[in-house]
Amino acid sequence: xxxxxxxxxxxxxxxxxxxxxxxxxxxxxxxxxxxxxxxxxxxxxxxxxxxxxxxxxxxxxxxxxxxxxxxxxxxxxxxxxxx
Numbered sequence: 805x806x807x808x809x810x811x812x813x814x815x816x817x818x819x820x821x822x823x824x825x826x827x828x829x830x831x832x833x834x835x836x837x838x839x840x841x842x843x844x845x846x847x848x849x850x851x852x853x854x855x856x857x858x859x860x861x862x863x864x865x866x867x868x869x870x871x872x873x874x875x876x877x878x879x880x881x882x883x884x885x886x887x
Contacts (some may be wrong), residue, residue: 818867825863828856 813819827833834849841848 815871818871821863822860825856825860829853829860 831849831853834852838849838852839847843851
């Protein structure tokens with residue numbers, strides 16, 4: 805209630821972070837040596853992609869919960885104000 809929610813498309817910071825996370829889950833730009841380095845038997849590039857995917861999911865959940873303006877919330881607030 806203290807800060808006004810607005811659509812995430814108007815916030816460039818959200819898009820920058822989303823772009824970085826999407827770039828991190830793209831494997832073809834990793835050096836060839838990343839396939840030789842193993843972390844618990846898994847190639848390093850796969851570990852980076854798995855962690856980045858989890859971060860992307862968490863970030864999208866955060867954006868949807870705290871930055872996405874839902875019309876339902878406005879309608880509920882209007883109905884409560886009218887009563």
